[in-house]
Amino acid sequence: MNQEQFDKVKNGKGFIAALDQSGGSTPKALLAYGVQEDAYSSEDEMFDLVHEMRTRIITSPSFNSDQILGAILFEQTMDREIEGKYTSEYLADKGIVPFLKVDKGLADEKDGVQLMKPIPELDKLLERANERGVFGTKMRSNILEPNENGIKEVVDQQFEVGKQILAAGLMPIIEPEVNVYSDNKEKSEQILKEEIxxxxxxLTDDQQVMLKLSIPTNANEYKSLIEHPRVLRVVALSGGYSRDEANEKLKKNDGLIASFSRALASDLNVNQSDQEFDQKLKEAVDTIYDASVNKE
Structure with missing residues (x-):
């Protein structure tokens, strides 16, 4: 594990950008960017377009290591190139720590949760991630109800896969998302915290993980997790909140930093000039950075 990147993630000021939409979420991401579904006729063309969008973000002067600690990539993005370098290597050269989304989506709901689908050939993917200079990984589950058995299953599965990732020399971001619009979100968060x-x-003294969690209903609910010696960093997803709303909620939580996706890219559009695009991205980066480092 790269010690310089480890220290940056642990101690750096800033946030982690989530650029990892994949599969079913890609058409929505493109539509939000102003690319209509009739602009492509195959999955390959769709992924070409989304790589163009991500390349435009990553190469923008507004996407910089002064404010952005890391970026989470989709597998295809990791395997593609930007300016003649693998995307993960381009990010690392820019001083931004690369992460990789490794889950294959969500299973059907059961016991108020959605577990991760099986991840076939995960060891091979982790080996390729190491070859590409990736620092860590991310995997998402979904919690919809405060069902103790369901939440326990989610956390058990996350840590089981997390240990496999640690064994490969990578840093796992464990992401048991609590749906921000679910009933009794507060209760789900309390159960989740206890299970985590x-x-x-x-974990052993030489093992650490990262956590990616929904911004809690009660400010500083996750303080004990943020301060836990086995946790490198806790980051927050925007979960469908607008950027302004997510930022306001984030500011109330000491030590919690952003890992936003839609809230980061919501004002970007394919038809913007480079100057307009960079300015909109800068506005987003500035406000998310401020919410991550300046607490109420």
Whole structure:
């Protein structure tokens, strides 16, 4: 594991950009960017267009290591190039720590949650990630109800796969998302925190993980997780909130930094000039950075 990148993620000021839309979420991301579905006729063309969008973001002067600690990539983005370099290597050269989304989507809802689908050939993917200079990974589950058995299953699965990732020399971002519009979100968060703490306490002294969580209903609900010695960093997803709303909620949580996706790119459009695009991206980066480092 790259020590310089480890120190940057642990101690750096800034946030992590989530550029990892994949599969079913890609058409929505393109539509939000102003690319209509009739602009492509195959999955290959769709992924070409989304790589153009991500390339435009990553190469923008507004996307810089002064404010952005890391970026999460989709597998195809990792395997593609920007200006003759693999995307992960381009990011690293820019001083931005590369992460990789490794999950294959969500299973059907059961017991108020959606577990991750199986991840076939994960070891091969992790080997390729190491070859590409990737620092860590991310994997998402979804919690819809405060069902103790369901939430326990989610956390058990996340940490089981997380240990496989640690064994490969990579840093896992464990992401058991609590749906921000679910009923009794507060109760789900309390159960989730207790389950995560159980697993953290079982890690060895040389093991650390990162957590990516929904911004909690009660400010500083996750303070004990942020301060846990087995946690490198806790980041927050925007979860469908507008950028302004997500930023306001984030500011109330000490030590919690952003890892936003839609809230980062919501004002970007394919038809903008480079100057307009860079300015809109700068406005987003500035406000998300401010919410991550300046707390109320």
């Amino acid at each position: 703490e159980k697993h953290l306490d079982q």
